[in-house]
Amino acid sequence: MYLMKDITRDGDPVLRARAKKVQFPLSEADKQLAHDLMEYLVVSQDEEENKKYHLRPGVGLAAPQVGVSECMAAVLVPGPDDSILLKEVLINPVVISNSVQDAALSEGEGCLSVDQDVEGYVVRHDRITVRYQNLAGETKKIRLKNYPAIVCQHEIDHLNGILFYDHINKKTPFKMDPEGILID
Numbered sequence: 001m002y003l004m005k006d007i008t009r010d011g012d013p014v015l016r017a018r019a020k021k022v023q024f025p026l027s028e029a030d031k032q033l034a035h036d037l038m039e040y041l042v043v044s045q046d047e048e049e050n051k052k053y054h055l056r057p058g059v060g061l062a063a064p065q066v067g068v069s070e071c072m073a074a075v076l077v078p079g080p081d082d083s084i085l086l087k088e089v090l091i092n093p094v095v096i097s098n099s100v101q102d103a104a105l106s107e108g109e110g111c112l113s114v115d116q117d118v119e120g121y122v123v124r125h126d127r128i129t130v131r132y133q134n135l136a137g138e139t140k141k142i143r144l145k146n147y148p149a150i151v152c153q154h155e156i157d158h159l160n161g162i163l164f165y166d167h168i169n170k171k172t173p174f175k176m177d178p179e180g181i182l183i184d
């Protein structure tokens with residue numbers, strides 16, 4: 001199981017590299033990586049477990065964040081009550097279309113690889129269509145909006161060497177297009 005010591009932090013060049021495409025059939029190492037990425041999210045979202053193992057909670061974790069420069073990311077986005085909005089391992093994900101409308105988390109974004117708080121709206125697309133391969137190697141296409149869409153954009157950015165604060169406007173960090181949506 002990953003601990004915070006296993007998470008690569010901003011400054012490590014792996015976080016600024018373009019990750020390599022994952023080949024199918026998956027190697028045993030890639031199957032284990034997929035499992036470990038998702039396991040981190042599950043454990044980190046459990047209040048008892050995350051305290052026991054000193055884990056920062058997360059809803060997304062990309063392979064470069066554990067030092068593996070490959071196009072794979074796990075997302076586990078809880079919904080209201082104990083529902084799950086999105087639980088998937090995205091392999092070779094690509095945003096193939098997006099809304100013109102922008103969106104940002106009203107509270108800003110955090111990242112397991114960035115220890116300091118960086119304030120400001122991380123302006124993203126409100127709706128996206130993502131094409132990816134799942135663990136079985138099937139090519140899938142999902143349409144996402146609001147929080148799950150923000151999370152997937154954040155994780156796909158990691159595969160392209162982009163960190164969330166790259167999207168924050170330095171001069172006007174809390175400026176948002178009037179048509180844009182602030183997500184609580």
Ligand SMILES: CNC(=O)c1cccc(C)c1Nc1nc(N2CCN(c3ccccc3Cl)CC2)nc(N2CSC[C@H]2C(=O)NC)n1
Binds near residue numbers: 047057108109151
């Ligand atoms: C600077 N202000 C802030 O960070 C920020 C501040 C307030 C609110 C939000 C909403 C903020 N923003 C933000 N909060 C999250 N979490 C909220 C808490 N949650 C969680 C916590 C405990 C148990 C279970 C869970 Cl589920 C885990 C996820 N996650 C992300 N991001 C950005 S996209 C990838 C995703 C990620 O996993 N980051 C590690 N951003």
Ligand code: NI
Binds near residue numbers: 110111112154158
């Ligand atoms: Ni991140």
